[in-house]
Amino acid sequence: MSTLKDNIAKMIRHLPEDSTLEDIQYHLYVLEKIRKGQESIKDGKGISNEEAKVRLSKWITK
Incomplete structure (x- = not known):
């Protein structure tokens, strides 16, 4: 398993x-959001693909 330091490097x-420094900060922000999302899923706080589709269908028009 990779450590946070390994992932950042x-x-x-x-x-x-x-x-730029802003580019690096943005990528660090995205990494942290992904880590928190994975942690939430592991803790059973995620939603199913079906529920995500329902929620997104309210925003997306074809």
């Missing part, structure tokens, strides 16, 4: 050389 290695 990997993320930084994959960013373009001309990345």
Whole structure:
């Protein structure tokens, strides 16, 4: 299992050389949101794909 530090180091290695501090901050923000989402799912707080589709269908028009 990767540590948070490992994940951040990997993320930084994959960013373009001309990345700004804002780019790095944004990617750190996204990593944290993903980590929190995974933690919520593990704790049984997630929703099913079907429920997600119902919720999104209210916003998405074809």
